[in-house]
Amino acid sequence: MNSRVDVAVMIGSGVPQSFQALGRRLCWVVLVDGERRGTAFASRDEALECQAAWQAQLARCHAA
Structure with a gap:
């Protein structure tokens, strides 16, 4: 299973x-x-940068 890693903006409250x-x-x-x-x-x-780190970590997990 491939995980999805996104960057989202939070605004206001x-x-x-x-x-x-x-x-x-x-x-x-x-x-x-999500x-x-x-x-x-x-x-x-x-x-x-954090997104890239998550993607790299997840890729290593899926490769193992």
Whole structure:
């Protein structure tokens, strides 16, 4: 089974309080098979790096 790893943007009330306290109204998260994994990211590039790490990890698991 292949897992799907996506990057999604969260806007408004979905943004963690810690980000809102800094004046941020959006963040990015990584979803594995539709479920949020890990933390929220301040930049899309950070989330894309995390996505690549998840994809690499899952590929190793599926190859074993």
